[in-house]
Amino acid sequence: MGANEVDGSGGSSAMRTAETLLRILPMALCVAALVVMLKNSQSNEYGSLSYSDLGAFRYLVHASGICAGYSLLSAIAAALPRPSNLSMAWAFFLLDQLLAYMILAAGAICTEVVYLAYKGDVSITWSETCSSFGGFCRKATASVAITFIVTLCYAGLSLISSYRLFSKFEAPVACTNKGIEITAI
Template sequence: MDGKEKHHGSAFYFAIPRPTTLARSWTVFLLDQLMTYIILAAGTVSTEILYLAYKGDVNVTWSEACSVLDTFCRRATTSVGITFGSAVCYVLLSLVSSYRLFSTFAAPVPFLSSKSLEIAAFPS
């Protein structure tokens, strides 16, 4: 690597350094977005399970479990905190990835011709 190549904010670019292309940049951006949403969903589901462990649900006769499983609840709470911490890191990574994508490549320009512009109309 000659030091002149631009890299996006993903770990993919640091693991496999290659010249930046539009397709590769969009792929990495979308994968960063996907991972952010997956981690956020995992944290949300874990939080719901942890809430049920602490509070229970009387409607389905599910009693709280943290009085019996105190060690589990403390570890699960730590795990949920770490999950949301990593979600924040992925949000920041996605912001960097999107900034680099949109600052490196110009916006697509619509094809303009000298012919008149035709607009499709729907019959009423």
């Protein structure tokens, strides 16, 4: 079968390969963000600071782990040649959306914490800590930056899965009590 020939799933094998690679990329990035954050701790004369001291960073670690696991499983499922079905299309669509928002939330909340670590906030008595724990802040910033790249990957996957769902399957039809079919939205 050539690269542009259609396989049994209704798409080209090149498209299936591209989608599989796009599903593997966030897995690798999530593992990178997870490892950077897990190894993020620093001690000095002022004390010690670790990712586990801040709930936002713990959430980022958990979200990255979940996204990496899903990316692996979805890459395997996307790589397998199979006929398209409505339930698989909906599953990919919903899970891609869910994980895109979950990793976006992790990145957003960690961005706020990193900002406060760099700048502080006098009104809530949060002093800046990056002058004392610079290594910690640099690693946290790197992990958050990787997380936003993952968010872009999941946005792309969400577009692909929504296109596959809504271009291949018709809108659901509901039947009223008068026997007239109305498109349910």
